[in-house]
Amino acid sequence: MGELAALFAPERVAVVGATDREGSVGRAITENLLADFEGTVVPVNPKRDEVLGRPCVASMKEADADLAVVVVPPSVAVEVVREAGESGVQHVVVITAGFGETGSDGAAREEELRSVAEEYDLNLVGPNSLGVLSTRRGMNATFGPDNALPGRMSFMSQSGAFITAVLDWANDQGIGFKDVVSLGNKAVLDEADFVSEWGDDPETDVIIGYLEGIEEGRKFIDTAREVTQETPVVLVKSGRTDAGAQAASSHTGTLAGSEQAYETGLDQAGVIRADSVQELFDAARVLESQPLPENDEVAIITNAGGPGVMSTDAVGDSRLGMASFSEETLDAFSESLPEEGNIYNPVDIVGDADNARFEEALDVALGDENVGCVLVLSCPTAVLDYEQLARDTVSLQEEHGKPVAACFMGGARVEAAADVLEEAGIPNYFDPARAVEGLDALVRFKEISRREYDDPTTFDVDREVAREILGRAVERDEPRMGVEAMDLLDAYGIPIPEGGIATDPTEALSLAEPIDGDVVMKIVSPDILHKSDIGGVRVGVPNEEVYDAYEDLVTRARNYQPDAEILGVQVQEMVDLDSGVETIVGMNRDPQFGPLMMFGLGGIFVEVLEDTTFRVAPVTETEADEMTGEINAAPLLRGARGRDPVDVDAVAETIQRLSQLVTDFPAILELDINPLVAMPGGAQAVDVRLTVDLDELDVEEPKEKTLTEPDQ
Amino acid sequence: MGELAALFAPERVAVVGATDREGSVGRAITENLLADFEGTVVPVNPKRDEVLGRPCVASMKEADADLAVVVVPPSVAVEVVREAGESGVQHVVVITAGFGETGSDGAAREEELRSVAEEYDLNLVGPNSLGVLSTRRGMNATFGPDNALPGRMSFMSQSGAFITAVLDWANDQGIGFKDVVSLGNKAVLDEADFVSEWGDDPETDVIIGYLEGIEEGRKFIDTAREVTQETPVVLVKSGRTDAGAQAASSHTGTLAGSEQAYETGLDQAGVIRADSVQELFDAARVLESQPLPENDEVAIITNAGGPGVMSTDAVGDSRLGMASFSEETLDAFSESLPEEGNIYNPVDIVGDADNARFEEALDVALGDENVGCVLVLSCPTAVLDYEQLARDTVSLQEEHGKPVAACFMGGARVEAAADVLEEAGIPNYFDPARAVEGLDALVRFKEISRREYDDPTTFDVDREVAREILGRAVERDEPRMGVEAMDLLDAYGIPIPEGGIATDPTEALSLAEPIDGDVVMKIVSPDILHKSDIGGVRVGVPNEEVYDAYEDLVTRARNYQPDAEILGVQVQEMVDLDSGVETIVGMNRDPQFGPLMMFGLGGIFVEVLEDTTFRVAPVTETEADEMTGEINAAPLLRGARGRDPVDVDAVAETIQRLSQLVTDFPAILELDINPLVAMPGGAQAVDVRLTVDLDELDVEEPKEKTLTEPDQ
Incomplete structure (x- = not known):
């Protein structure tokens, strides 16, 4: 049992705000608790001597409880929680609504609640929760109409109403639960905490849940990965579709992360994701009662x-x-x-x-x-x-x-x-x-429980150079960077074509001379996004034309956009696109999950065919290998139709090195290497675009230990 | 009501093989009929005077029935059906098993049964059927354990056992039916006949079914199209997956057509396809009882x-x-x-x-x-x-x-x-x-019922030239044809590049001279499939090199495969692949549905990305337009990323013209135009491959009226 053991199996439960008043939440909870609870129920209400026949105490301090259930009005709820903390209670369930879900006053109140919980190190459920129940000791600390049958599933839900519906249905179907938690606003305890707790609970065989959001993506992944080596976790995470995401955001008031990040993160976490209530319970029932198959046949x-x-x-x-x-x-x-x-x-x-x-x-x-x-x-x-x-x-x-x-x-x-x-x-x-879907859930969980999670590789990189290059964005006060940041990739060991950026025609020529064969020349300006469209790119330039080409490119750029900042002209070795496959490796930072890495088929196909795959960083070698094999065009990389196979290991290594870069520098908000040309002998990053959070970069030193450990 | 009205609402039903014997099928059917039928039940059995208290006649001739249900042993079943025909009965249900489902003897017996039915113009259900029931007059002519509740769905099934399961379940759920048919081996009446019948039946609001195969694809499409303008048809067609198709083929003993053809054909037929029993009934119940929405919101x-x-x-x-x-x-x-x-x-x-x-x-x-x-x-x-x-x-x-x-x-x-x-x-x-899926079924059916089916366009083509070109395959006794058949496309008005096939170097040069710019030269041989691999293709050949190139190509081919038949060298105008998009237009002939047209992204992407879409020919203009818009890469055709849009109308016309060609010539078993280069100003077929059925071509004259009319 984990550290929340007493939340589900307390000896004495104090109901702060207990009352006899008909139709009140305080009465409903007290009644539910009195019904079957094997421990002691202590009503707390300074205005009453007894509630439902039980002697009432005036404050938490007199209750001597190990769990406090708070049903007082919002105006006094924070103070009550503080008293609970002072009284030495470790677990608190705040039923009271009127916090973050109700606007800025409520949000401020929720912030206060959070800081009180932190001060007293409280394990706090809610606020705005239907409550908590556990069949282990018959404790129903919810104000719902039903208790649960005993069982071996534990269930958390971000919707209290959904719990009432599920319990009514489950009782009818003979489906039981170990613990049930209405998560409410998740001011303190969130889904990761309960996954962790139930992962340690020998009486919980399956963890199920309904979520509208995940608070801290990486924490959830790391927690759930460990738990799902033993215990299946099946979740409905709603807001899957654009319409649903919009509804979720208006329901919970929080900014939803991208569905792509959720889909990727939940899969990396080892969660079995159900798309509907039926799928959720069909999978959970089989996982609760049936052994895993030795093979998938x-x-x-x-x-x-x-x-x-x-x-x-x-x-x-x-x-x-x-x-x-x-x-x-x-x-x-x-x-x-x-x-x-x-x-x-x-x-x-x-x-x-x-x-x-x-x-x-x-x-x-x-x-x-x-x-x-x-x-x-x-x-x-x-x-x-x-x-x-x-x-x-x-x-x-x-x-x-x-x-x-x-x-x-x-x-x-x-x-x-x-x-x-x-x-x-x-x-x-x-x-x-x-029936077949049930068996499928067993096979899916078998695969998850046998996963081996490797640590991300830490490559030897030049972080100081990278920092210096990113710093130029701050100097220029311009968050967008382009080819002028190619050396950032180089600093992290990602192969780039020979060449550099010239700021005058002579420098261009001296950059071109050591390069074997003709060169590519591109105008470098953060203000000109589509260089080809304005004639800002010259392909196959022989040495003797480099000087003139420089001047021509700059002139075109000036004519096109007189106020554009021009950083110079990039002179680059020609990359043979014919023998290679254009791919893209990218990242954007998700509010919940952090850096989300993308790999896909490049060129015009990125936008049109969306042949892409994703992982939350840091990406391990196994994951990077998986990514290169997952896109629909993967056979092209591996040499379909008599083509030479490209060096997919080099591609996978680029993904990992970029993962390390964006993990090291949280200031990088998004970054695309497009194209990364994958060739039979290696891979080369031909172009890059990124956006930097200038404020973030200003304050944050690169961390000494930058990689999240899987067991954190 | 259609011509099968008396099958479902007869006055007098003869049960040939009726008996009192406990546990027999003959008794079960007689009992079921006697239970609720509003008409008269006539047991037919020469060995008995009465069955279950009803007077028995010795033969069909004495029964004066309008429906005969045959439950005699297989050895006498055909004879009994003949007697039924002689007696003037129009409708026969053959319960007896031991026909096509049991091997070659049974198959021969089934063929006999079919020819007797044809001789007497019998509407025959089965053999190997559970029977037929209709709640309209309380007729249960099945040997299943349950009767149906009255309702407004009519239900056909290729599995009798599934009917018994559905009836037990539906009775429990309060779901009723108008008619239920166990199709059995479909020797005579098939799914299209019942769709047609129920389409005319004012008491049937929804048609549902379980099928493992469709006998005649085009007949089914044409029938169902008309019916689904008014009445929804919801079907489970099993064998969707490779595993399922294999199981279906071993269950029914018939060669399954491709899933691709079924998926395409059922959609063109206006059928709502359900993937599971739950989907089938969820959709059917809503369609039976709810109005269609005015809009999809x-x-x-x-x-x-x-x-x-x-x-x-x-x-x-x-x-x-x-x-x-x-x-x-x-x-x-x-x-x-x-x-x-x-x-x-x-x-x-x-x-x-x-x-x-x-x-x-x-x-x-x-x-x-x-x-x-x-x-x-x-x-x-x-x-x-x-x-x-x-x-x-x-x-x-x-x-x-x-x-x-x-x-x-x-x-x-x-x-x-x-x-x-x-x-x-x-x-x-x-x-x-x-619940949402139910509403979705209403929207889906609204879309289907409002479809307007246009007739396929008949283009002015040169059928005789086409016939002559295909005839060369017969002359050579070689079913495969390649670029030497480019003129076949030309005969049907499909644009091909300038050029032709030369059989000596001088001819090659005279073909090249009128062509503007360099040419492409390719060895022409039915025995060499991958020409590029052996150096059998030369791109960008200037006129002065054409003569030598001819000899070089022929030498290479001879060296590579000394016994290869070499038809010459193709000399072709260069097609600008850069400004165009390589697509593929193809056809293969499905055993059930006939010519199945395919359109997709060409080049190496055909095989790797499978970005394709299908229609059963003849393809109308509307359908061809849909095809060019349905592939994932469709935005590329329409000018994504600042590219010039290609002439999609020219592509759609090529699809239609090819559809006309393969409809005109059933001898063409498969044909691929790969690539069809779609360009801003048009489309050009650059290469072709086809396979011809040499026997079919020998006997069949092109038909005068070649296009199937939608109302057939």
Whole structure:
């Protein structure tokens, strides 16, 4: 158990603001607590002697509680929390609303609350929370209408109303919980804290949640990574779509990070993300009750061919494969199944199958070591006793210890059988696709729990040079930088073409001379974004034309935009685009997750085809390798259609080095290397654009230890 | 009503093979028919005087029936069907199994059955069918355990077991049907026939089905197009995935067409394709009971912010948009909602909302002409009576005539309300995503029902020249053709570069001379597929080098593959690839749907990025235009990133002309124009490859009237 143990299993709970008043929140909570709590409930209310028959104390100081639930009006809530802190309570749940969710006065009040919590080192839930409940000791410290059934899922939600809906539904379905937390405004404790707590809780087998935002992305990733090596975390994070993000932002009042960052960050955190309530609970129920499969191959045993085909489609949509049976299995099926049957997967044991034939087929399939899990699929027939089939399924599942999903199709005929199955932790669905999705969640979690997270590589770089180059932006008071910052990449070991920036024609010539072959020349100006459009780029310039080309480029730029600041002309080695593939490596800084790295196909395809992939920095070698393999155009990099494969390791190293750069310098707000030309022998950054936070750079020294450790 | 009216509403049904024997199919059907049928049941069995108390006749000739249900053994089934035909019956349901599904003997028997049916012009269902039922006159001519409740959906299934499962489930859910057909082996009547029949049936509001294959693709498209202008058709077509297709093929024993052809064909047919059983019924229930929205904008009215955000995500996933309210609506919400609420969409009427506030908000939203449909979303609270909310929802839906979806979240608290809603045809879901998907199905069907199908354009082409060119393949006894068939494209008006095929160096030179600028030269040989790899392509050849280049190309080809048949060297005008976009236009012939046209991004991207789109030919102008706009790279064609837009009309015309060519010549099995270079001023086919069915070409004259009319 973690440090929040007493939040969920306190000895004495003080309800500050407890009251008998009908319809009040203070009464609802006190009643809920009094109903089943194994510990002591202490009403706190200076105006009353007793509440609901329990003696009342005047203040927290007299309560001697280890958990305080605060239901007083907002104007006095902060003071009450301070008293709680003074009384030595460590855990506080603030039900009271009227904080950050209500505008600037509320936000100020929430800030006060946070600082009081910090002063007294309080583990504070809320404010604006429905409360907390834990079935371990029967504590329902919420003002919702329902208590939860006991179970092994723990559930957090940023919406209190959603908790009331879920509990009503779950009680009906026989689904139970260990702990339930309404996160409220998350002034102190947030989702990462509960993931961490429940990760340490031997009574929590699955962590589920509904979130509209994540407070600190990197903290969440690092926490959840560790927890999900053992305990599955399944979350709905809403605001997935543009419309949803806008609604989330207006609901919680906080600036939403990009969906791209959430999608990437949640995946890196090992979270199974559900897109809907149905997906959330379908996955959670299976993860709570079924073992993980040894392999990803499923056997489908069915008495009906059509639904067998439908189920196979669902397998095709999932991470699962259709198991190929061993010779022994095929022999056994050949012997026991009628000729019209199908001994291959999906196994059709035919509509006249009785319970004995079904049981034997299941036993054979579960015994095949090529089979990781089994879907039991059945349509009602006159010769089949569904309840018996359910009992056989349950006992064979236990005997073989492999995960089993059930799709006993039907209505009234299925009810009793479904009860038997669900009692044993095998959810039954009418739709085979949902049963298969359950097995898919097991495979997904198996993959997550076996991930090995390496530390990011720390390359030997020249941080001082990088700092000096970024400093030029401050000197010029101009946040945007272009090719003039190519040396920034060089300082971090990212290969750039030979050349440099000349500030007069003679310098241009002396830069060009040592370069083998013709050169590329580009005007350098932060004020001219689309250089090609104004004739600001010259390709294939022989040495003898460099001098004139310099003057020509500068003249064109001046004519085009007389007030443009011109930093010079870049003279660069020609990069052979024909043998290479143009890629892009970029970063933009997300408010929740920090630097979000991007890799994709470059050139005009970046914008049109959006063939890109993302990771939250710092990016490890494994992650960088994954990125180069994830884009749709990955086969191009690896040598499709008889082309020479490019050096993907060099690309992956560039991603990591850029990751190190943007982690070292939080002042870099966004940066694109476009194109990074990936070639058979290496990779070269041909152009760069970045934006610097001038204020941030001014104050912040590069940190000595810059990389976030995975265990932080 | 269509010509199958008497199949579903006969006066007298003969059961050939009726019997009292316990557990037999003949008894089950007779019992089911006797249960509720309003007409007369005539058992036919020469060995019995009566069956289940009904007098039995010896043969069909004595039955005087208008529908025969055949449950005799397979050995006599064909003979019985012949007798039925002789007796003047028009409709026959063959329950008997042991036909095409059982191997070559069975297949021969099925062929016999088909020819008897043809001889007597019988509308024959099956063989290998569970039977047919219709609630109109209480006729259950199936051997399943359940009858259906009356309703306004008609349902066909290629799996009989799936029907038994669905009926058991639907009866439990209160979902009813008009007609239900187990299609069996589809020896005569197939899915298109029932779509057509139910399209004409005023008592069928929605057609649903489970299919593993479609017999005749083009017939199905043409039939369903017409029906879906009025009546929604929702289908699960399994075998979507590779695994599923394999399972379907082993289940039904028929060669499955490509999933690509099914996906394309079903969409062109106006079918709403469901991927799972849940999707099938969720869509069907809404389409059965709710009106179509006037516009695609939804208003969400909720008493809980979090679920409001989740629902907005579901809207973001759908075809729906979030409605922007009129000023009047916003004013009304401002007046009636508390300050913590949200007057914008999703409208948060806050957790303390009572029924009056909910009702008013719904009324306001439904009254806004910017709102096409409404999602009523609610979490249980102490101040809200769910049943009353359900009644209000139902009456407001009726009053405003706009579609409404409901997500009353919860369990036991929702039951009574859900009954009220479902009674009125408003399905209630725990998961807001499913409620939104229901509205999405309405919008999808609105789009389908408003489609205007144009006839394919018939271009003026030179069919005789085309025939002559294809004939060369027969002469050479070589099904594959390459650049030597460029004139085939020219004959159908598809622009090709200037040039031709030379068979000696002098001819090469005389082909090159009239061409402006340098030329491209390529070896022409059906035996050399990858010409570039062997140095068989020369780009940018000036006139003075053409003679030598000819000899060089031929020498290289001979060295590479001494036995290769060399048809000559192609001399072609250079096409400027820089200003153009390489695309591909292709066709392959699908066993079910016929010529499947493909359009996509060309070059190396075809294989790697698979940026392609498809249509079943003949392709109309509208469809060709859609194709050029559907690929991911479409913005490139239309001039992304400051490039000049290419002539997409020329591309669309090429697609149509190729569609006409492959429709005219069924002998063309596959054909790729790769690349078709799309340029600002037009499009040019630079290379072609095709495969010809030599036998087909030998026998078939091009048809006089080649285009399938949409109303066939």
